[in-house]
Amino acid sequence: MTARENPARIDEVIGTVEFHDTAAVDREVRLAAAAQCRWADTPVAERVRAVRVAADALDPELDAIAELTARETGKVLADARGEAGFAAVVLRWYAERGEELLQDRVTDDERGRLVTRHRPFGVVGAITPWNAPLILSMLKVAPALVAGNAIVVKPSPLAPFGVTRMLQTLADALPAGLVRVVHGEVETATALVGHELVSRIAFTGGDVAGRAIASLAGRSLTPSVLELGGNDPAIVLPDADLDDAAMDRMVMAAFATSGQVCMALKRLYVPAERHDEIVAALVAAAERVLHVGDPLTPGVTMGPVVSAASAARVRHLVEAARSAGATVVEIGTVVGDLSRGHFVRPTLVLGVSDDDPVVATEQFGPTLPVLTYDSLDDAVARANAGELGLGASVWSSDEERAFEVAARLDAGFAFVNTHNRTGMTLRAPFGGVKRSGWGREYGDEGLLEYVQPCVIHAPGAFRAGAAGLAATAYPGG
16 A cells, blocks of 8 residues: 655645555456457447447546646646546547447458458556556557457556546446556556456556566567657757747746656757857746646646655756756746745756766756757757657748658657647657657557457459469469
């Protein structure tokens, strides 16, 4: 069992969670497996109707779910409400797409009859993080269910309450057993990933945990979808028109959710001749849009980081850069008393090199290093350095030029003139390259991750009256 404190008011305990041991995980997975057999046999149209009913059941719970999520994560209440609402949107969107994507594809012509079916995996084991627990769970739950799977979710111990309420609401509205929740840490995750009845793993989180999960899943050849974070660069081209709206987007791209977002802007490359201008514009934008305080207070746009350990890590990165000669600029405005929680003042870090830890590692906190470049080729090469390749962005007044540069970046998702959630769309698959993981969420690809295409084929050459083997062309015509 573990107790969870409010990171904005560390003297307030939100609640306690009972951890699941190996036997409890086994029980939950077996319940899910029994339910999945019936669910897989349910026609797609009926599954979709059931999911839509579950989405309707979720609507009246969204405000309560959002408040729980804000209190346990330190996420600003308005953002938590947006996340909860978007989770419901995702559920309905995949229900709609499922009706089209999951129908059998039939081709019947002179070359033969070919039927492609979509077979669910069975039980999906999902391990989700604390920074966006609602949406990052729903991006697994929604397509898995529509595709005909059952799912067992293990939320982060740092954010168990809001997501559990969301998933329990869905579970109550769907056939019994389809959605299960287990709580715990390494023992629980290991039991879930290694379970013989879990046929697909979906994970969003850090590199260390991702490697362990991939290794464990590999022992039993269990396929996986992994999103392992990023160290997202942004390149400002010399012609970029950075008006107030653009600068506001840039600041929030870096500092929303206190910078604790996998696709946050984490390294900013600017033309050397525009450095001072852009830094001044960042400071001014932060004064407009970055208000730090208790996340339940109206008008606050940035709360604390999630834990004391996270706060210490970010402060260490910033102070190490300062000690090495960097200039650290505090930005934004403070609303209220920050001493009660795990607050870290947002900063810009100037005069650093690409090798400094605050640049070379994913900070996952409210700090943004600003670096200069002299040539675009140099900026692209430096942006592509490192093992991670989740997101990136290019800022320019010439959209065609921006797309050309973005195509050169090692990123699974490149934004133009924005970054982070303001550039996301449900229709576009999202995921990383290099060591940022594999598989995709969002888009049609996010649904197809949860099915296996299975084919039935009768070659036309072997129909009555056809030419037979002599008419076929290796390897299949």
